Amino acid sequence: MAVREMRETILKVENLSVKLGKEIVIKNLSFDVRRGEILTIIGPNGAGKTTLLRALLGIIPHDGRLEWKERIKINYLPQRMSKEKFNFLPISIREFFRFKTRSEEKILRMLEEVGLKGDGNILKKNPSSFSSGQFQRMLLAWVLIDDPDVLLLDEPMSGIDIEGETTIYSLLKKFWKKRKLTVFLVTHDLNVVYGYSTNCLCINKIKSCFGRPKKILTSKSLQDVYGTRIKFYKHTHR
Amino acid sequence: MEQIIFGLVTIIFVSGVAGYLGSLMITKRMALVGGPLGHLALPGVALALIYRFGIFPGAMLSIGAGALLIWVFSLRTKLPLEALTAIVFASVVSIGFLFLPLEHAEQALIGDITQINFFDALLAIFLSTALFLIIRKIYPLVILSEISEDLAKSLLINVKKYTLIYLVSVALVTAMEVKFVGILLTAGLIAIPAAASRNFSRNLTQYSNLSLIFGILCSVSGFLLFRITNLPIGPLIILTSFILFLISLIFSR
Numbered sequence: 001m002a003v004r005e006m007r008e009t010i011l012k013v014e015n016l017s018v019k020l021g022k023e024i025v026i027k028n029l030s031f032d033v034r035r036g037e038i039l040t041i042i043g044p045n046g047a048g049k050t051t052l053l054r055a056l057l058g059i060i061p062h063d064g065r066l067e068w069k070e071r072i073k074i075n076y077l078p079q080r081m082s083k084e085k086f087n088f089l090p091i092s093i094r095e096f097f098r099f100k101t102r103s104e105e106k107i108l109r110m111l112e113e114v115g116l117k118g119d120g121n122i123l124k125k126n127p128s129s130f131s132s133g134q135f136q137r138m139l140l141a142w143v144l145i146d147d148p149d150v151l152l153l154d155e156p157m158s159g160i161d162i163e164g165e166t167t168i169y170s171l172l173k174k175f176w177k178k179r180k181l182t183v184f185l186v187t188h189d190l191n192v193v194y195g196y197s198t199n200c201l202c203i204n205k206i207k208s209c210f211g212r213p214k215k216i217l218t219s220k221s222l223q224d225v226y227g228t229r230i231k232f233y234k235h236t237h238r
Numbered sequence: 239m240e241q242i243i244f245g246l247v248t249i250i251f252v253s254g255v256a257g258y259l260g261s262l263m264i265t266k267r268m269a270l271v272g273g274p275l276g277h278l279a280l281p282g283v284a285l286a287l288i289y290r291f292g293i294f295p296g297a298m299l300s301i302g303a304g305a306l307l308i309w310v311f312s313l314r315t316k317l318p319l320e321a322l323t324a325i326v327f328a329s330v331v332s333i334g335f336l337f338l339p340l341e342h343a344e345q346a347l348i349g350d351i352t353q354i355n356f357f358d359a360l361l362a363i364f365l366s367t368a369l370f371l372i373i374r375k376i377y378p379l380v381i382l383s384e385i386s387e388d389l390a391k392s393l394l395i396n397v398k399k400y401t402l403i404y405l406v407s408v409a410l411v412t413a414m415e416v417k418f419v420g421i422l423l424t425a426g427l428i429a430i431p432a433a434a435s436r437n438f439s440r441n442l443t444q445y446s447n448l449s450l451i452f453g454i455l456c457s458v459s460g461f462l463l464f465r466i467t468n469l470p471i472g473p474l475i476i477l478t479s480f481i482l483f484l485i486s487l488i489f490s491r
Contacts, residue, residue: 059391076392085385089265092441099382099393124440152392 007034015064033158038183040197047188047204069099083135086128094123110141133164244359245351249457251366257453260432269429274327275412276424280334286443287342297413349420351474419472430479437486
């Protein structure tokens with residue numbers, strides 16, 4: 001029996017359709033996700049990737065069956081969580097983490113785990129005082145601090161340089177292994193899809209392909225999903 | 239003398255909660271909303287002055303009707319909300335001026351503390367305290383939904399419910415302010431103490447608490463100047479707030 005079949009199903013999606021206003025954004029999408037998988041979701045702009053995550057969270061209305069395993073804790077990092085959002089807000093790191101926990105010791109430990117070392121003074125800082133890479137690491141700490149089973153990450157690396165991106169993905173992989181997380185990751189980066197995901201879902205309003213990246217991502221399938229020829233030069237991540 | 243004490247108590251409570259709420263409004267970039275909302279109160283204030291009933295219920299009724307009109311228009315057109323607010327606000331102010339008695343114009347426009355009675359003061363104490371407790375409860379949730387609405391929703395926060403509570407609080411605080419700063423100056427009492435506080439603060443706790451303290455400080459200073467000069471209290475409170483804001487610029491981070 002294949003390893004995938006041995007793992008328990010954490011999410012089952014059958015004929016999921018989402019309509020925003022009069023526009024059908026997702027049509028008859030079906031797939032399942034097993035515990036411990038990293039599912040990357042790819043597709044062109046407007047393909048319904050973010051809408052899919054929002055439907056999975058239950059924050060927008062949808063048709064079809066969407067069944068999460070019971071007592072699953074899901075945490076979400078939306079798109080465009082830029083540090084500029086915090087520029088005008090006089091909010092400290094301590095106050096931002098208070099939405100999740102009041103334990104300063106826990107916050108400091110979590111920040112250290114993502115490479116943001118510091119004494120209690122780090123908690124007094126405003127999140128916008130971090131560099132872009134540090135800011136993304138802080139967000140990663142924020143979504144991880146209350147021990148989720150599932151992470152939904154919507155293009156978490158937009159706006160940071162390649163080195164910062166590699167660091168974050170390495171951290172994500174470390175936590176994925178250590179905490180047996182299930183990760184849903186929306187990305188445009190095919191290197192990430194090949195380098196980190198166990199499964200890939202290509203969508204363009206409808207499901208275009210689903211399976212192991214090396215098996216399903218061909219020039220033909222990429223052309224089907226993006227509607228244009230895609231040239232991909234694979235390079236290995238550190 | 240009694241009326242002056244009622245007035246002082248009223249401005250302390252209302253200015254405190256206005257400053258506190260103002261900190262949230264500045265964060266949501268809605269500080270100017272207090273202006274048009276205050277203006278929407280004019281017909282109600284005019285009616286209250288003509289028929290001698292309370293300015294607060296008159297203002298509240300008028301603001302409620304104006305807000306309802308904006309909402310009804312928004313269902314019929316795709317014009318942005320600010321354009322609809324401008325249309326309703328200008329029209330409602332025009333209606334108000336058509337029947338506002340000239341002898342009461344100053345009181346309506348820049349407020350009058352000497353007309354505050356025991357029941358006004360009691361209502362202000364009760365309502366301001368209740369609103370402060372409600373706003374304190376929803377404060378972090380509104381902040382989180384300002385950072386990201388989807389993030390807040392993913393934590394099962396009912397964003398629509400808290401936005402509605404927040405907007406009703408804005409309308410109530412504005413209606414209470416009308417009595418002593420008048421319809422022209424409502425935005426000032428909400429925005430300026432909170433803006434000054436922002437320049438001093440490093441975190442949300444400092445920011446919200448200082449906004450409340452500055453609201454009270456400015457209104458009490460304005461009250462003292464009013465007692466010394468006998469000039470209208472509304473503009474004095476706003477000018478005191480402005481001086482505090484200028485001082486805060488020195489400490490701006």
